[in-house]
Amino acid sequence: MTATAPTSTAQHGAAAGAGARPPLHRLALVELRKMTDTRAGFWLLVTTFLIAGAGLTLMASFAPPDERTLAGFFRAALDITGLIAPVLGILVVTSEWSQRTALTTFALVPRRGRVVGAKALAVVSFAVVLALVCLQLAVVAALLSPGDDAWDLSLGAFATGVLLQTLGVTGGFAIGLALLRSAPAIVFAYVLPIAFAILGEAIPGFRDTADWLDTTAPAEALWDDTGDGTAWAQLLTSWTLWLGVPLAIGLARVRRAEVA
Amino acid sequence: MIAADHLTKRYGGHVAVDDVSFVCEPGTVTGFLGPNGAGKSTTMRMLCGLTVPSGGSATVLGAPYASLPDPGRRVGVLLDASAQHAGRTGQEVLAVSAQVMGVKRERVDALLGAVGLDRRAAKKRVGAYSLGMRQRLGIAHALLGDPEVLILDEPANGLDPEGIKWMRGLLRDFADRGGTVLLSSHLLGEVEAVADDLIVIGGGQIVAQGRLKELLAASGVLVRATDQAALEDALALAGLPVEQAGGGGLLVDAPAEQVGRVALEARVVLTELRAADGAGLEQLFFSLTGGDAA
Numbered sequence: 001m002t003a004t005a006p007t008s009t010a011q012h013g014a015a016a017g018a019g020a021r022p023p024l025h026r027l028a029l030v031e032l033r034k035m036t037d038t039r040a041g042f043w044l045l046v047t048t049f050l051i052a053g054a055g056l057t058l059m060a061s062f063a064p065p066d067e068r069t070l071a072g073f074f075r076a077a078l079d080i081t082g083l084i085a086p087v088l089g090i091l092v093v094t095s096e097w098s099q100r101t102a103l104t105t106f107a108l109v110p111r112r113g114r115v116v117g118a119k120a121l122a123v124v125s126f127a128v129v130l131a132l133v134c135l136q137l138a139v140v141a142a143l144l145s146p147g148d149d150a151w152d153l154s155l156g157a158f159a160t161g162v163l164l165q166t167l168g169v170t171g172g173f174a175i176g177l178a179l180l181r182s183a184p185a186i187v188f189a190y191v192l193p194i195a196f197a198i199l200g201e202a203i204p205g206f207r208d209t210a211d212w213l214d215t216t217a218p219a220e221a222l223w224d225d226t227g228d229g230t231a232w233a234q235l236l237t238s239w240t241l242w243l244g245v246p247l248a249i250g251l252a253r254v255r256r257a258e259v260a
Numbered sequence: 261m262i263a264a265d266h267l268t269k270r271y272g273g274h275v276a277v278d279d280v281s282f283v284c285e286p287g288t289v290t291g292f293l294g295p296n297g298a299g300k301s302t303t304m305r306m307l308c309g310l311t312v313p314s315g316g317s318a319t320v321l322g323a324p325y326a327s328l329p330d331p332g333r334r335v336g337v338l339l340d341a342s343a344q345h346a347g348r349t350g351q352e353v354l355a356v357s358a359q360v361m362g363v364k365r366e367r368v369d370a371l372l373g374a375v376g377l378d379r380r381a382a383k384k385r386v387g388a389y390s391l392g393m394r395q396r397l398g399i400a401h402a403l404l405g406d407p408e409v410l411i412l413d414e415p416a417n418g419l420d421p422e423g424i425k426w427m428r429g430l431l432r433d434f435a436d437r438g439g440t441v442l443l444s445s446h447l448l449g450e451v452e453a454v455a456d457d458l459i460v461i462g463g464g465q466i467v468a469q470g471r472l473k474e475l476l477a478a479s480g481v482l483v484r485a486t487d488q489a490a491l492e493d494a495l496a497l498a499g500l501p502v503e504q505a506g507g508g509g510l511l512v513d514a515p516a517e518q519v520g521r522v523a524l525e526a527r528v529v530l531t532e533l534r535a536a537d538g539a540g541l542e543q544l545f546f547s548l549t550g551g552d553a554a
Contacts, residue, residue: 020329020330020362021329021330022330022360022361022362026360026362027358029359030356030359030360033356033359034356034358037348037352037356038345038348039347039348040347041347043445044295075360077458095345099343099344099345100340100342100343100344100348101343101344101345103310103339103340103343104343104344104401106309106310107308107309107310107331107332107337107339108331108332108357108360108361109360110308110309110325110326110327110331111326138549146389226391256312258305258312259305259310259311260301260305260310260311
């Protein structure tokens with residue numbers, strides 16, 4: 001332990017650059033960093049890629065040749081990572097409350113809307129990068145085990161993949177923001193869409209409405225290239241609901257919440 | 261400079277902070293003293309914009325905290341040393357905040373060394389830290405942006421005696437260079453050693469505030485006698501304000517000579533008569549904590 005005080009010998013606040021508001025892109029980079037610099041975040045990512053790698057290896061070894069295409073591998077990689085990735089979106093928000101780091105975060109950036117904005121930006125960037133990594137995994141798989149027409153991947157299918165991945169992770173983020181607790185948010189994010197789909201199947205009168213509120217069916221249609229304008233419209237309405245409502249609730253809660 | 265203006269916080273029917281006003285001047289250390297649950301932390305959270313007051317307002321450096329563009333560079337805050345991600349290393353905790361504030365990376369390493377967290381400790385996860393190590397990390401975090409104001413909630417908790425002595429030196433030096441310090445504690449001795457000004461809070465209300473020296477001096481005399489009851493009656497008869505002090509003595513808000521004369525007239529033998537030297541403050545503080553003076 002040194003006896004001298006660790007502050008600079010100059011007068012307080014004299015450091016260069018003091019006084020400017022931290023730009024949003026810097027805050028987003030910080031949020032990306034916070035997603036990966038904890039033990040939980042790091043291992044969640046590593047596990048995601050290990051499972052995706054294992055899944056693609058199985059597929060490359062056993063799938064029929066007409067499925068071993070770039071598009072097939074890409075979709076498989078997205079499906080696998082898409083199962084876990086929403087958890088990362090959830091934890092971006094909820095870990096601030098469970099680990100009580102919100103105290104530090106909001107002391108440094110008191111405009112809480114900016115923190116939420118930076119987190120949203122980080123989550124979207126993360127999803128896009130994740131989709132690109134999935135594409136790389138798919139390229140490796142296609143190189144190692146090319147099937148028929150191995151390099152087939154339309155730009156439309158690629159864009160659809162990136163979009164769906166982004167919606168999935170952002171959906172997790174929105175639910176995390178609305179609930180501010182990890183466990184309920186994770187349950188909610190995974191159980192509710194399934195419950196919804198089952199409900200749509202079970203209640204005949206509900207079905208037509210459910211088609212416009214279900215996120216999975218139009219996504220399937222778009223993947224299979226059978227999607228038309230209706231599928232896009234259904235995707236838009238369902239995600240507006242699944243993103244918009246929790247985001248609005250969450251933003252209001254976070255702005256007003258007592259941070260202790 | 262910190263200013264609280266009639267700060268009030270209600271939770272349902274419970275009033276946690278009740279009409280609290282004070283000013284902390286640059287160049288001074290202000291001790292914020294009160295038992296646990298007196299409203300210290302709630303007041304400090306309101307100062308930092310983390311809790312919205314039910315009434316009143318607060319400013320730091322002349323503006324509401326939330327309107328400071330880059331508060332980390334102006335105000336160093338340590339509200340709870342345990343409120344850090346258990347899975348992040350100490351070094352990373354500082355590095356993340358340094359990135360937010362645009363502070364150079366070298367400052368992180370310099371501060372880690374300065375607060376006594378060596379290379380090995382810095383690379384450990386905060387979950388494996390002792391409370392003392394967390395406090396050291398929290399103090400390093402508060403100093404990261406080279407601020408003008410420090411707001412520290414119970415920073416001495418968990419520090420060993422050497423660490424407490426070090427922290428006192430650090431705060432004294434910080435204030436002597438023109439900084440403003442507000443630090444809370446539930447131990448009188450802790451703030452007595454370093455504070456210039458004192459705010460005593462109990463049950464959400466300020467019960468005493470002012471220069472520490474004046475508060476200590478303005479507490480009259482401590483007197484003991486062979487016949488305590490007779491002395492007490494005589495003092496009451498003379499119209500002097502009397503309070504029970506710790507250890508069976510009486511605390512009288514009057515000059516020593518006047519108390520001596522009362523004792524002489526009542527033919528009571530005094531065994532002790534001296535300036536109270538903060539015994540009054542101690543008494544006040546003990547009455548807040550609900551315990552009797554020991």
